[in-house]
Amino acid sequence: MRRAAPILAAAALFVLPLAFMDARTYVTLTVAGLAMGMLIFLVAAGLTLIFGLMDVLNFAHGAVFSWGAYVGFSVALLLNQRWGWATAPSVTLNVLLLAAAILAAMVVAVGLGILLERVIVRPVYGRHMFQILITLGATIVIEELIRMIWGPNDQVMPVPLTFQGSWDIADVIVLRFPVVAIVLGVLVYLGITLLLTRTRVGLIVRAGVENREMIQALGHNIYRYFTRVFAAGSALAALGGVMWAMFSQSVRPAMGGEQLIFAFIVVIIGGLGSVTGSLLGALIVGLSYNYVAFLVPKAAIGINMAIMVLILLLRPTGLFGSGK
Amino acid sequence: MTEARLTPVQRARQAERGRRFRQPAPYLRLACLVLAALVPLVVPSFQVLDLAAKIAIFAALVASYDVVLGYTGIVSFGHAMFFGFGAYAVALSLGKFGAPTYGHLAAGFLAGVALSATISVLIGAFSLRVKAIFFAMITLAFAEFALILAVQLTHITGGEDGLSPTLPGIFAVSYEGGRLGGIPVTGRLVTYYFILAICLVLFVVMARFIHSPLGRTLQAIRDNELRAEALGFRTFVFQIASSSFGSVVATVLGGCYVMWVRYANPESVLGIHVMLDLLLMVIIGGIGTLYGGIIGATFLLTSQTLLPHLRTLAASVFAGSMVMQRMTERWLLYFGILFILMVFFFPKGVIGTVRDALARRAPSPSSSPPHPDPPARGGCPTR
């Protein structure tokens, strides 16, 4: 019950904006906020697991996100230019384009993730300062490679026709792509949760997050699991990258860095190592950002910082943090 | 007092004092200072003077970052933000309250220092109490927030365009103080020596800081936080003190920077690039060396000044090659690779590596016995 109280209080806070706007605006903003939250969650989930399992703060996570976005962008561009899969009024082709972009981005990200883990992170296990420095160095390189390959400027991401525009449900305008993002986010969360709670690998990963030493003393090679988690986290970041590119209809080399800051705030709010905490934190950040951006546009960025500081004051280890 | 009555610490300090003037380091530092002082007298080029002033400022800035990173062992991404606070505080104070006076200048510095001290204590209290790693994440978030604020609060900060304050009295561009020994005394020249003097004072203060009991406690915490905690130190209080000290120094330097370039915009004093430059400089010079910043700043700022020329050269040689052009445009890529290689292979930077090499060649009998468990790689293990 003591755990439920703050959650209920938080839920009440999210009804509050209704007092300052009409219901239709509220629904629109809520959908946008949930979508944004889900996309941040995709980035934060990998980050939090990587941290929880191996105590590695991966600053290169944002750069992987950007790579995912750009690979997805290239695939989408190619498919659209060749066969017009984005502009075709066919739901199947549109969905295929999205799927192909996501798949390609995730495959590349898995490779990039394994490379990062083996070459960059592994030599500096257990030394936080060098981890942060080295992953930051990797970020510079990865981001600059994007600028070298795709050029330094913003580019327009082709969005499939099906996902453009909005549905008009009982006079409420609901944008289509955010709904897709929400559905995808829910699916990913369920997928991660099932993987963690229903499979043996998930069991070992959960135990490893709690006590890295003991899981080794029980005979499990934690490094093997960590490579997998790193690769999976990178794939999620890439998925987030493609979705974000479509959400904002553009790709930029620095997009990952900005998302990483959101993801950090989310991970701190949710508690390091907790996937559910990340989801909750991401939704809090996404929703409050959108409400505040509508009501007091200039305070939008500040609200996330304020929430983070407030939560750190109340629960220094975050909502679901173990405090280890 | 006889030798035998001394505590081990006192004996070590005495030995250190005795060795001090037999080592090359103090003379090298002095040479750097003399060199910097001679620049305006010998080389009449503004470009060189500009470079020298920026090197002085950044060398001290890197040193102040090193106090936090190398001597306290916590990673901050907010150091450029504190630099920016100083820059904006001085620029605002000079530009927004009528004709600039020395009082405005001083008030700007004081306001910046007060703001930085408050913010860094707050950030430290929120993050270091829980986990030192939070510090990196939270400072990054704060830095981004400050950047956005500086861009958005156009009516105060001038937005992307920034502020271009004019300096009072002897620092003003228009100031002419006659000639001194054949050298025309201009506002630029006065400002240059003023900044050089401040950097010198800051270096002395920082060197005193790291050798003070507080500084030694911080290094003990860095090397073994649990043990320091067991000895009864409230480690996070010390860490907050040190990060705030470093931030305040950075703020003063931000003010100096604005006095020199007479310009502050989000990109040049708050941006992520300032932070990246700082990191590169500290890595190149050497973490935990304090004076490494001189080498790091000299290397990076000089190469950044020369890079445009290199690019023009490359463009003329490989005319028409798009890939080549892109490759030369992306010089940050090479700095990134250099950064990674430095962290992997020379984690102690230029100064640390040279120091080690010297120590190996001439093992002094009075130095401490060989470390039984040298850290696998790097001088600053943070466990």
Added chain:
Amino acid sequence: MPPEPTHGSPPLLEVEDLHTYIGQHHILQGVSLRARRDAVTVILGRNGAGKTTTMRTIVGLLRPRAGAIRFEGRPIHGLPPYEIVRFGIGFVPEGQGIFATLTVDENLRVAMRDESPESRDRLPRIFALFPALERFRQARAGTLSGGQKQMLSIARAFVNPNRLLLIDEPSKGLAPIIVEHLVAALQEMKSQVTVLLVEQNFAMASALGDDFYLLDDGRTVHHGRMVDLVHDHALKKRYLGV
């Protein structure tokens, strides 16, 4: 003092002149011991004598700087822990090391090195030894009492067909009545597995132990039969303060 070969069967575990550093501190400065098959060997010594460090070095969580560890004659020092324990060693660390957010059942399953039928068959035996674990099988391990957590930790090491159990201070912080339960359970396990036990509680140590090794300042200073130690008041007073 190097341990004499104990008569009877060759030792299951042999530790020879072990030196381990933690950071810059030379903790183990020459620990030697042998664990006889099917016996309980107890490591005794004051706080800070190096008992826990010895256990952690054997299981591979700490890397020895010098010395040798042989399990069934095979050198295992320098291997990572997850390879060492797979030779057939179960580890019950100081402070239990259970996964508090996992259920009791999950704690047992994660301990099974491969979820083979053989491991599953051991479960009834474990539940017979520790009935409380079966009752709270679906409860989060963090909600268990101290004694139950200790039982879970021991059960976790017993779930694999291990030949050696390393048990570090099982009685620490437990009420005397709980300790009695533990002793009874360990007595029963004794017939099936070799045990290396670190124990401060001398009553428990003497009730379970066959052989003993005395550590002081990171060195093996004495060893012999437990029955002999029980009557050697001078030795007990000198090294254990009892």
